[in-house]
Each structure stands twice: as C-alpha cells, then as structure tokens.
Amino acid sequence: MRKVLAFDLGGTKFAFGVVAEDGTVLGSGRVETLAEAGPAQAVQRVAAAAQQLLTELKLKPADLLAIGIASPGPLDTARGCVDGSPNLPGWTGYSIEGELSKAFGHLPARIDNDCNAAALGEYVFGAGKGKRNLVYLTISTGIGGGAVIDGRLMRGANGNAAELGHIPLTMDGPRCGCGNQGCWEAYASGTAIARRTREALAAGRPSSILKFAGSIEQVTTHHLFQAMAEGDALAQDIWAESINYLGRGLGAVINTFNPDIIVVGGGVTAAGDALFVPMRAKAFAYAFPRLGAVCAIVPAALGGNVGVVGAAACAFEAAGSP
C-alpha cells in the first residue's frame, strides 16, 4: 500500500506521521516548534525525528510517494513557505517545502493551509468520503474554511483560498482580527461567542454562567454550555444568537459553493446536537432551498488526527493518488 510522509506545523508543536493510502497512520510523533527560534532549527529537528520514525518503520524515503505539509496561513505556495503568519515570526520566505524535500531524497513536497488540508483530509479519509463537493469549516478560536470542488482541493492563486471566517455579517459591528468590522468569525467563533457572553454579563444580566466560570474574565464557551444545560436564560439567548449568526454564514457558504456536504470541526462542535440540530435548521432557512436540499451538514470525523491526515491527503493529491 502506498505511503506518504505528512507534517502538521503549528506555532507550538510540529507533528509528523507516515500515512497509508487508506488513511491509516502507521506511525507519528511531534517536536516542539520553538517558533521564535526560526524555521531552520525546527525543520532540522522535525526531519531528524521523522527520519527516526522511518527507520523504526523500516522505511526509506524511496518507499514514500510524497511529502505533505499543513501549515498556518497566509502562505506563498509558489515559494513553498509561510508568508507573514503571525504565530511564525521570521519564517516568511523559508521554503519549508524545499527543505523537507531535500531532507528526504528530494521527494515531491507540497505545503497547504491547515484548514485546506483538513478539508481534503475529511474528503479523502473522513466525513466526506464519496462526496464530490465539500466545504470544511472549523469553529474554534476563529472560523476557518477549506473547499474541495469536484474532487480537487481549492488552493487559490497563492494557496490562501477559503478564508470563510471573513464573510461579512454586518458592515459595522465588532472589530475582527483581519481589520474589518462585522466578519462572521467576529460574531460566531468560540472566541467571539465567549466575548459576547462576557459583554452580556458585564452589562449586568444575571446568569449561572458566573457560578461555573468564577469571574467574567474567565468565561469560555465551556461555561456557556454548562449553564445552558441547566436552563440558564442568558446562556440560551447568547446561544440562540450564535446559532443565528452561524446559520447566516452557512447559508452564504451553501449559496457560494453548492456543496454536497459541509463538515464542521473545531472546539465549538463539542456542543454536539445542541449545535448541529438548530444550526442546520438556520442554515437551510437562509440558503436557497434547492441548494440546501442537497447539502448535508455533519461533524468532522478525523478529530485530533486532522492535521497529519490532512497533510497526507495533500501529499497523495500532489502525487496524483489515490
């Protein structure tokens, strides 16, 4: 069975694994990124650790098809590097793609945005198996996206496609990290839901959320879910608003991509049916009926493996397989 070497670059951890073409992770590991110390030391250490893994698995680079790398954006795919990624200062211009290729017998290597890699991972190995048009969405610190169009990952002109968290919901509204106001993620990411909860508490609305969180400053969506579970009115209001924002954005995603399936991951999906059931209803109410009718909205299947498995899917795509 064919195999690839996959890397999942993050600001704190640099994970890697050998993945077979059925999606099985044959072995994996991780090193500290030590992002502030620059890319050369991190790539050198992760390559050494991955080489060690290959030795344990009795594999040589020639036994592998390709290398895939999932990385935080923005990227410059033409140069195979990150391009101004806030959590990877000093990494811009360093060809992670080229250096990892060199370290493993010049295997073909490909870098992709981590959300885009997750989209292809869910498409090939996860919740989207057998579909042709998939949108992946992560609702966590921000809202990130990726899209597979008729079986191929949408990468865009320089590898930065599907920044779906910046679909507008309002022309003004809360300031977003991107500099605009009123972006989807400024209303409906986990961070934004927690912020809106804190604002409501600070405005003096009574709620059992404080009992769980201890203080307003410490409120997270976890405390919101706890208070909702015992019927807290403020928590339910904040959640209903959040569902409405999520539905409006998903309606736009459906109208934009006409997907067969939207796969949703990220920390906020811990809410389970309390998220998916009302969110689907709102999304389909906002979307064109004929587009909503053919679109499933389901939880992500790959879980914590999504980084490495997504990067592996990109490596297989780069190699023209499976």
Add this chain to the structure above:
Amino acid sequence: MRKVLAFDLGGTKFAFGVVAEDGTVLGSGRVETLAEAGPAQAVQRVAAAAQQLLTELKLKPADLLAIGIASPGPLDTARGCVDGSPNLPGWTGYSIEGELSKAFGHLPARIDNDCNAAALGEYVFGAGKGKRNLVYLTISTGIGGGAVIDGRLMRGANGNAAELGHIPLTMDGPRCGCGNQGCWEAYASGTAIARRTREALAAGRPSSILKFAGSIEQVTTHHLFQAMAEGDALAQDIWAESINYLGRGLGAVINTFNPDIIVVGGGVTAAGDALFVPMRAKAFAYAFPRLGAVCAIVPAALGGNVGVVGAAACAFEAAGSP
C-alpha cells in the same frame, strides 16, 4: 478547427450560434422563447433555426464536438433541466439537454447556469485568458457570479454554485428577492442602487437626478451617472455608498476564492473607470493584503456575446477541449 453548437436561453430570447475553438462565432441567430408556452415549442423552434444555420454553414451535427446551453437558474444538472426558474414557468423537469442532444444526432450536451457559463467564457475566450482562478461577477438587475477554480468551472452539487449576490452585508437591512435581508445584491445591484437613489430623493434631498429622470419613479442608474457627471452631491453620496458595498462584497469574494482575476460585467459597468477605480481600492482595502495583491479586477471582455460564447466554452469543457 473544432466547433460546437451553443444556446443561450433567456426568458424572452433563445439565442444560438456555432462557435470555433478560438472563440470565433461562425454564425448565430435567435428566436422568441415564448416562455409561457412551455419548453417543447421553444426547443423545437430553436433547434430548427439552428439546423438552418448549420445548413447555411455547410455543417452537419457530426462536424460538431458538443452542445452547450446557458440557462437562467436554478438548475437541476442531473436531469439537464431548469428547476423552478421564475422566468421559465412550466419548464421544470423538461430536459433541454436531452432534447437538444436528440435534435442534433445525440451530440453530448451540457446545460449550465448563465453566470457560470459566462465565467467559463471569460476564462477561455475573454478577459481571463491565461489565468487559472477566475471569478465572474455581473452587476445588473441582481448580482450574479461564477467561478473557475484551477481551470475548471465550479458547478456545485446540482449546477447552482456561485450565487454570490447573496453574500450577506447585514443581518437586517433591505429585503432581497431570495427572502433574506441584507444580501449584497439588495444593496449594490443596479436595481438596488436605483432603489436607494429613489429613497433618498423621496426623503427630500435636492438633486439634479430628477432633471434627467423626469420623476422619482423613473430613476435608474443611468440618471445617477448623468447627475454624477455634473457633480451632483446626492448622486456622489449614493455612488460612494454603492462603491463601499461593492468593495465589501468583493473583499469577501477575494478572501473566499483567492482568485487571480475577477471579471466584472453587467449594466452598472457602463460607469467605466468611475466604477472600477474606486471599487478596486475598496475591494483591496477589505480583502487580506496577500490575496488582494495577486488579484486583478477587470471589465468583462465578451460583451453581448457572453451568453453564446459562454455556452460554447461549457460545450468545449464537456468535450474535454480545448
């Protein structure tokens, strides 16, 4: 040189042409659609007229590669038909694709949404030649879109992808034809710009627009452009707001698709540089800088031919050529 037969279905006219693979229209014609009389009579008459054209050009169906059909949406591409198109009542379920194929020696036929066909037309034969990732946008009665992703038309699960006019700009705001409030096209289509102008005039703001239009009810974007040209303050305010709405939506389009080029057509583009120069500046201000930096925003090149030439591009794509 290879040739296709292309049809451009509209609520009032059903145009057709024979198009060569360099985009040359070798011959064309049109019949009345008489949409209310149903699809069979229209397809029969347009097929007869197209057959006549083939005879004039000394061509047989076997000299053609395929048939392309551009049609108003929504579509059901699996059945090759329109699916609830408001201007084609009674046409749902009638396989335009199948009937036109049958009429011309069972040539392969393919139906596409007219904006999607326009996108592929501009990509293959128009302003997008040589680019890989293109978004087409028409700003006219509504705002319609189409996208070519890495060289292939994005059709979606049932042929209805790229309904970009329904990207939200606000959660409330003006009612849109789709049933939602605050959609992009409810603020920035030609119709919406004229409506916002009439509302401002009805609120009593003085303006020379009335001099050109005669009465508030008759105001169109044409009168707005006339008043702008002589420095009318209200016209300039409405236009600046419109540019801001257009820029916010284009920013979302850039962040969603990371395109090399956005090709803009439709009646509002008659404003020329008065539209494109400030609209580009706003779009790039709202988009992520690294995505805006690689994206051109240019006027459509195909003009009135876009329907037939777009359908021809779809026919060539369906046939795997050029």
